[in-house]
Amino acid sequence: MEDAVSTPQRASDATGLHRVLEPTGVLPQAARRLDTRRDLWADEVRIRVERLNLDAASFRQLSAAHGEDGVAVRDAVLDIVATRGKMQNPVTGSGGMLVGTVEAVGPESPLGLAVGDRVATLVSLTLTPLVIEDGLSRWDGRSEQVPADGYAILFGRSIAARVPADLPADLSLSVMDVCGAPALTARVVGEYVDRGGRPTVAVIGGAGKSGSLALAAARKAGAGHTIGVVPHRVEADLLEDASLADVVTIADARDPVALSRAVGEAGGPAEVTVVCVDVPGCEGGAILSTADRGTVVFFSMATSFSAAALGAEGLAADVTMLVGNGYVPGHADYAMSLLRESPGVRRLFERRL
């Protein structure tokens, strides 16, 4: 029976530890190599893969390393997946996500999925056992969107969201990719509102994917004033057209003085500053743009822990700094609802597809 659940020796673990081949004892994300066996443990789910969505930083690194040669990039991805049993760029450490259809569900899976469900994984490819079976023959190696055939495994604690039937798949995927940002922004703003406040919220990189959703979430959660910071006029026009921020301002986020001045003139300092730009060196400016006892939420993977910690100390800044956790319960549905409700968010996303 093809989809029979196997009865392997090793007990399964909701975090996927049972599929770590080396080094032993580390979590799947930290593993060099995962076990990609097709048979499922009782709490697992197998997905027939339709498309991979490579992390932007990873794709950029691979393209640069191979001189923008698409065939070489494709071979590199195939080699990584074959060697590691997962798509994790060894240089950037990052992965991406995937879309596919559920093809088998173990009897003890807690994920609530059924065979035939079309889903996107909301855990990183860096910890997802993956086998590619078509040699990525439909991909030219020149885009982060990778058509693929093969299978992937979800663990008991993995997360997958059904792809909504009313939205194009690439749009849904693009929203799910950044859905942690609006959910956490809403939670942080909500805590101020619960205490009777109407916080000023600044989103650095407000015209981007996570940034536009964060702005929409801040307003919906009760922000009193929203500021969108963008790097140049073109993005400012886009964000103004989208009507997501009370004020749109232009500043280089890497220049702490310019950034904090721009936020100040736009109605700041902010009680809540959300960093959504994927360039290094924005920590100091974000801290300086934030009011005393305010909160900075770092969503950029380019954030440096030590630059944030030492930066706040060096500025004697009494701010709470949050590592942007990509998981908040209900985050995918919440982000989809923002997209459906806000034509401005939807336009910004559709422009980037």
Next chain:
Amino acid sequence: MEDAVSTPQRASDATGLHRVLEPTGVLPQAARRLDTRRDLWADEVRIRVERLNLDAASFRQLSAAHGEDGVAVRDAVLDIVATRGKMQNPVTGSGGMLVGTVEAVGPESPLGLAVGDRVATLVSLTLTPLVIEDGLSRWDGRSEQVPADGYAILFGRSIAARVPADLPADLSLSVMDVCGAPALTARVVGEYVDRGGRPTVAVIGGAGKSGSLALAAARKAGAGHTIGVVPHRVEADLLEDASLADVVTIADARDPVALSRAVGEAGGPAEVTVVCVDVPGCEGGAILSTADRGTVVFFSMATSFSAAALGAEGLAADVTMLVGNGYVPGHADYAMSLLRESPGVRRLFERRL
């Protein structure tokens, strides 16, 4: 008049921007080179330096790079300070702190210091203009504690604490070096207590300097149960003797399964987990040791932002993750009070002098 305040062309800025020589526009911590002129801007303070306390990671790197040759290490430190105008290790990016005596105070300084005050700086050496005038002739290059003569400049927003007269200087310095950890731990625990909770607090690295203070702070702030995690028996005995934790447990913090199991058996998962061990790879274990909707406070400079963010997402862990800000108002006095009240903390510190 030797200590006259100069009237330079450039306006001063509380963050020290006016002393950044290159690249322009960055904050002093990010600068390659600072202006170390002796004359003060009106909001500055000049300190006669007595001793530098190099950051442990920086000293370790320098020693290793120079084959433990003390003279070579000394020359390297002199070269860094002469070249950069500050003590910032170019490899680790870290600095340290200093002790000295106030020798001049600008008329507009907001720091509340007076000439003759013996102080420790609580901002990093990485952003403090520094001139060494004795060639570090009293230092053998074999210890992080560097006797030195020279001067340093504090800005309007810098922080310096008076060295208490009732405690040995090296003990005070050693406490001030980590005083952000207990203050932030107390604040986080206090938020639970304000909501009627009595949280379980786990401190990873509980027998260390920041760890022991964090344990004392957690208990004082109203934790219901405290767990100290240490790497081996010797530290477990020390921490048990100090009576700072309700339970002391031994685990390798880099092994997420072992760590979370140990915390679980010691009364966890923790509502608040404080990471105080300076080794990489503790993010996953800390997240797994923390209860749903709990808080992880990362105080280790070895923390990886992306490992924390992707780790929580990969584990579908709904936890709040804080970047341990080294500055909380009143942090030095608070840490000193913990040391004075707790013979256990004091013994652990004195052992490390």
